[in-house]
């Protein structure tokens with residue numbers, strides 16, 4: 001961080017060990033640290049009951065102020081309603097990148113600027129931000145600890161949000177974080193890792209969460225010819241590539257290859273049917289580089305834990321009527337074609353595709369459903 005803004009940093013505290021340690025590190029480096037916990041949802045949740053109390057306790061321990069901002073309505077609209085609408089339409093939305101952009105970083109930075117006189121926020125995310133003088137862009141980089149790297153969930157942050165954010169844990173391994181937490185005797189030093197989505201953690205499972213909002217709706221499970229093989233109790237209970245829980249006996253393993261919400265059908269096929277050579281990605285955000293005007297080579301992740309695979313990213317042209325010689329093609333900023341060197345299994349509409357050049361996040365977006 002530059003010395004000018006060394007004064008005040010607002011740290012997003014979930015009550016977990018990572019954000020507690022991030023706050024403690026900055027405090028010991030001499031920053032004026034203010035803790036901020038976003039109240040995301042009602043009831044028991046990782047940050048919304050005991051998390052808030054742990055965050056308050058950590059602030060008391062470090063000796064810094066603690067603010068709680070009630071953002072439940074924003075979380076309801078931008079995350080819960082978005083998830084429920086997506087699942088009922090037969091896609092599998094990824095809430096975390098959406099949550100980071102619209103619920104966490106945006107509102108936290110705004111609150112910090114408007115109410116706390118600070119232009120910097122920090123979180124316990126494992127990722128790094130670097131300013132590139134040559135391109136005058138903030139670049140988003142993978143964490144040094146590749147096993148904890150969360151850059152996949154941060155691809156949608158704008159330049160303004162990256163400019164105002166700090167990730168004190170980006171250079172650390174999780175073990176180093178825990179030993180720093182132990183050194184400062186933080187109450188959260190031994191707190192277990194949260195493994196799942198916060199909504200899964202607070203509801204027991206994604207199915208239990210969805211069942212609160214979507215009624216069961218029986219329909220057919222069919223093969224690619226339309227032959228009925230079984231029954232399901234709602235397309236929202238399925239995801240592309242799913243093999244388990246279909247309740248169909250077959251000689252070869254069957255996978256979900258399509259979710260037809262309009263006709264309330266789950267379509268299954270063999271592994272070959274669930275493998276695609278390319279996909280279209282929408283709502284693209286270019287992060288570390290400006291939007292290119294020609295295809296680029298990259299490595300893409302189509303799930304958080306998937307290995308990066310080589311691809312060509314092709315910005316989609318909005319050519320309109322192709323026989324108009326005068327027409328200059330416009331690059332449609334929000335969509336790209338992702339063409340895999342090797343066809344990929346289980347490309348899931350609604351999840352994020354994030355493409356990298358080594359450690360650098362180039363861009364990312366949401367996998368679109370095949371039309």
Ligand SMILES: Nc1ncnc2c1ncn2[C@@H]1O[C@H](COP(=O)(O)OP(=O)(O)OP(=O)(O)O)[C@@H](O)[C@H]1O
Nearest residue numbers: 012013014016017018019036037038047123124125
């Ligand atoms: N409710 C919240 N209010 C403020 N900041 C939050 C909140 N939830 C998460 N964050 C911030 O986002 C970071 C990443 O959140 P995530 O849910 O991935 O937790 P985590 O990696 O388990 O970290 P932690 O150990 O701090 O809970 C946290 O370290 C924290 O800085």
